[in-house]
Amino acid sequence: MLYLIGLGLRGDDIPYSGIKALKKCSKVYCEVYTNLPGIEKKKLESILGKKINFLERKDVEEKDFIVEEAEKENIGFLVSGDPLAATTHIDLVLRAKKRNIDVKIIHASSIFSAVSETGLQLYKFGKTVSIVYPEEKFFPKSFYDTIISNKERGLHTLLLLDIKAENKRYMNPNEAFEILETVDKNKIIKKVIVVSRLGRDDQKIIYGDINELKSCSYGDPPHCIILPGELHFLEEEFLNYFKVKK
Amino acid sequence: MLYLIGLGLRGDDIPYSGIKALKKCSKVYCEVYTNLPGIEKKKLESILGKKINFLERKDVEEKDFIVEEAEKENIGFLVSGDPLAATTHIDLVLRAKKRNIDVKIIHASSIFSAVSETGLQLYKFGKTVSIVYPEEKFFPKSFYDTIISNKERGLHTLLLLDIKAENKRYMNPNEAFEILETVDKNKIIKKVIVVSRLGRDDQKIIYGDINELKSCSYGDPPHCIILPGELHFLEEEFLNYFKVKK
Numbered sequence: 001m002l003y004l005i006g007l008g009l010r011g012d013d014i015p016y017s018g019i020k021a022l023k024k025c026s027k028v029y030c031e032v033y034t035n036l037p038g039i040e041k042k043k044l045e046s047i048l049g050k051k052i053n054f055l056e057r058k059d060v061e062e063k064d065f066i067v068e069e070a071e072k073e074n075i076g077f078l079v080s081g082d083p084l085a086a087t088t089h090i091d092l093v094l095r096a097k098k099r100n101i102d103v104k105i106i107h108a109s110s111i112f113s114a115v116s117e118t119g120l121q122l123y124k125f126g127k128t129v130s131i132v133y134p135e136e137k138f139f140p141k142s143f144y145d146t147i148i149s150n151k152e153r154g155l156h157t158l159l160l161l162d163i164k165a166e167n168k169r170y171m172n173p174n175e176a177f178e179i180l181e182t183v184d185k186n187k188i189i190k191k192v193i194v195v196s197r198l199g200r201d202d203q204k205i206i207y208g209d210i211n212e213l214k215s216c217s218y219g220d221p222p223h224c225i226i227l228p229g230e231l232h233f234l235e236e237e238f239l240n241y242f243k244v245k246k
Numbered sequence: 247m248l249y250l251i252g253l254g255l256r257g258d259d260i261p262y263s264g265i266k267a268l269k270k271c272s273k274v275y276c277e278v279y280t281n282l283p284g285i286e287k288k289k290l291e292s293i294l295g296k297k298i299n300f301l302e303r304k305d306v307e308e309k310d311f312i313v314e315e316a317e318k319e320n321i322g323f324l325v326s327g328d329p330l331a332a333t334t335h336i337d338l339v340l341r342a343k344k345r346n347i348d349v350k351i352i353h354a355s356s357i358f359s360a361v362s363e364t365g366l367q368l369y370k371f372g373k374t375v376s377i378v379y380p381e382e383k384f385f386p387k388s389f390y391d392t393i394i395s396n397k398e399r400g401l402h403t404l405l406l407l408d409i410k411a412e413n414k415r416y417m418n419p420n421e422a423f424e425i426l427e428t429v430d431k432n433k434i435i436k437k438v439i440v441v442s443r444l445g446r447d448d449q450k451i452i453y454g455d456i457n458e459l460k461s462c463s464y465g466d467p468p469h470c471i472i473l474p475g476e477l478h479f480l481e482e483e484f485l486n487y488f489k490v491k492k
Contacts, residue, residue, distance in 0.1 A: 009353055013261035015254055016293055047262055082355060084362035090484060094365075097487055107255055107360040107445050109328060109353035112368050116330035117351050119340075122358050123376065127401055128369035149399065155373055199353050238336060241343055 002070035002096050004083040006108025007032070009199030011080070012047060018106040022048055025076035029066060031055045032080045044078075052078065057165065061088055067096045082110035111224060114198050115158055118205055118226060119238025125158055126150030126229070131176050132162040133169070144183040147227060151188065154230035161223055170221035177214050193226040193242065194218060208244035216244065248316035248342050250329040252354025253278075255445030257326070258293060264352040268294055271322035275312060277301045278326045290324075298324065303411065307334055313342045328356035357470060360444050361404055364451055364472060365484025371404055372396030372475070377422050378408040379415070390429040393473060397434065400476035407469055416467035423460050439472040439488065440464060454490035462490065 003025060005018040011032075022028060030044070030052045045052050060066065069075050083089050083105055096103050116122050127150060129143035143159075150157045161171035173194045180189055189210055196204040196218050206216060231239070249271060251264040257278075268274060276290070276298045291298050306312065315321050329335050329351055342349050362368050373396060375389035389405075396403045407417035419440045426435055435456055442450040442464050452462060477485070 006355065008261055008263075008355075010263065012263045012266075013353065015259035015261055015355065016265065017254075017256065017258045019262065020258075082359040082362065084365075085359050085368055087367060087480075090362070090365055090367075090480065094480070094484055097484075105360075105363050105445075107259065107355035107363075109252065109254075109261065109355060110359035113328040113331050113356035113358040114351075114353040116328065116336070117353075119330075119336055121333060121336075122331055123374040123406075125373065127372055127399070130369065153373070153395065160369075199351075234333075234336065234340070238340055238343075 001074045001102045001104065002067065003074065003076045003104050003106065004089060004093065005076060005078050005106040006082045006110070007078055007080050008108035009081065009111070009114055011044065013109050013199065014047070014078070015106055015108055018108065019048060021104065021106055022050055022076045025050070025074045027069060027073070028052050028076040028078065029055050030078040031057065031060050050076075057088070060092060064095065066092065067099055067101060070096060070101050071099060082107050082112070085110050085112060109199060111160070111198060112158070115195060115224070115226060117198065118193055118195065118207075118242065119235050120156050120226065120228060121232065121235065124154075124156055124229065126153060126155030128158045128160060130160045130162065131171065131179055133164065133171060134179065141183050148188065151227070151229060156229045157227040159225040159227065161225065163222075171223075172221065173216075173218050173223050173225060174214060176225055177210060180210070189227060191228055193228060193239070194223060195226065196223045197221075198224075205242040206244050207239045207242040212244050212246065247320045248313065248339075248347055248349045249320065249322045249352065250335060250339065250349060251322060251324050251352040252328045252356070253324055253326050254354035255327065255357070255360055257290065259355050259445065260293070260324070261352055261354055264354065265294060267350065267352055268296055268322045271296070271320045273299070273315060273319070274322040274324065275299050275301050276324040277303065277306050296322075303334070306338060310341065312338065313345055313347060316342060316347050317345060328353050328358070331356050331358060355445060357406070357444060358404070361441060361470070361472060363444060364439055364441065364453075364488070365481050366402050366472065366474060367478065367481065370400075370402055370475065372399060372401030374404045374406060376406045376408065377417065377425055379410065379417060380425065385428075387429050394434065397473070397475060402475045403473040405471040405473065407471065409468075417469075418467065419462075419464050419469050419471055420460065422471055423456060426456070435473060437474055439474060439485070440469060441472065442469045443467075444470075451488040452490050453485045453488040458490050458492065
C-alpha cells in the first residue's frame with residue numbers, strides 16, 4: 001500500500017489522519033521540490049515520530065523503488081501541499097495503479113483553495129496559469145491568452161510562478177511583473193494581488209496597481225500572483241485590507 | 247484573536263498546526279453546515295483534547311458572539327474543508343477585521359484541490375459552478391452558460407451540488423443529472439465523473455457517459471460532479487481506472 005500524504009502549505013499542516021496513516025508505514029519518504037520545504041527534517045521527524053528519507057525529484061520521476069517497495073509493505077510518501085496538485089505525483093500514482101498497488105491519498109491544504117484568504121471567491125477563478133522563466137530562444141506567451149480570456153469573462157486568474165528547485169531559483173513577483181509587462185503591450189493588466197508565503201506566520205498579501213507593486217520587495221518564496229476579475233463588493237471590501245501602503 | 251481552522255475533507259483531516267493553535271484557545275466552536283459533519287463530536291474532542299461547542303449556521307451568520315469573544319480572548323472556530331472556501335466565513339472574518347481583531351486562518355484540504363484525485367489537472371479547470379434545487383417559480387440556468395463556456399475552451403468544470411443542511415437535503419448526482427438534462431437540450435454533456443465522499447475511506451469515483459451513470463446509485467453525500475474538458479492522454483489513462491462497470 002502506498003500512502004500519499006500532503007504536508008499542506010507550511011510543512012506542519014499535515015492532517016491528523018495523515019499522522020495516523022504514517023503509524024502503519026514501515027518506511028517514510030518525503031519530497032518537497034514543487035514547493036519550498038519550510039520544514040526542518042528534525043522537527044517533522046519529531047512530530048511524526050518516524051525517520052524520514054528525503055528524496056530528490058529525479059528519485060521520484062525516474063526511479064521505481066517507491067512503488068516496488070509499496071508492493072510488499074506500507075510506504076508513506078510525504079509531499080508538500082495537496083499531493084496530486086502537481087503532475088509528477090499523478091504519474092507516480094499511475095505507476096502504482098499499473099502494478100495493482102492500493103494507493104490512499106491524504107489531502108492537505110493547497111494554494112488552489114488557500115488563495116481564498118484574499119477574500120476572492122474560489123468559484124470565480126478561471127483557468128490557472130503558470131509563468132515560466134523565458135529561455136534564450138523560447139519565450140512562452142500562451143499564458144497571456146488565458147489571462148485575457150479569464151478577464152473577458154470577469155474571472156480571477158491565479159498565476160503560479162516558476163520554480164527551478166534544482167538551481168534554487170524561485171521566480172519572485174518582480175521577475176513575473178517584468179514578463180507580464182513584456183507581453184501586455186496594451187496595459188490591460190492593472191490591479192494585482194501578490195500572495196507571499198501563504199499560510200506561514202510571515203505571510204504577506206499586497207493589493208494594488210501593478211506599477212505601485214513593482215517597487216515593493218517581497219522577501220522569501222513561495223509567492224503567487226492573482227489578477228482579479230470583476231469584484232463583488234464584499235471581495236473589494238476584503239481586498240482593501242491588503243492595499244499597498246503609499 | 248480568532249483562529250479559523252479547517253477540518254479538511256473528512257473531519258479528522260485537521261492539520262497538526264491547527265491542533266497546536268487550539269491549545270492556545272480558551273473556547274472552541276465548530277460549524278459544519280456547508281459540508282456533512284462526518285465527525286463525531288466525541289471523537290473530535292478526544293483528538294483535540296478540548297470541549298467543542300457546535301453551532302448552527304444562523305449562530306454564525308446572524309449573531310456576533312464569536313467576534314465579541316475574540317476581542318478579549320483566543321477563540322478557535324472549526325470549519326469543514328478549507329475555512330474560506332465558503333462565503334459565510336469570509337463574512338465572519340470581515341466582521342472581525344472591522345473590529346481590529348487578528349485573524350489567523352489555518353488552511354486544510356478542500357474539494358477545490360482534492361478533485362485532483364481524479365487525475366485531472368487542476369490548472370485545466372475553468373470556473374466552478376453550483377447547481378441549486380429549482381424552486382416553484384425559479385429554475386436557475388446560468389450555470390449552464392459556464393459549462394458551455396468552459397467546454398469551448400477545453401476546460402474541466404467542477405459542479406458543486408446544492409446543500410440545504412437545515413432540511414437535511416443534499417443533492418445527489420441523479421437529481422443533478424435530471425437538472426442538467428433539462429437545460430442541456432442539445433445533449434452537449436456526454437462524459438461525466440461523479441466523485442462521492444472524497445477523502446473518506448468509502449470514497450467513490452465513477453467515470454462514464456451520463457446515460458450509463460444515471461442508473462448508478464451513489465450512497466451518502468457529499469458528492470460532486472466533474473464535466474471533463476479536453477483530456478490529456480495521462481488524464482484519460484488515469485480516468486480509465488474509474489470507468490463505470492457495465
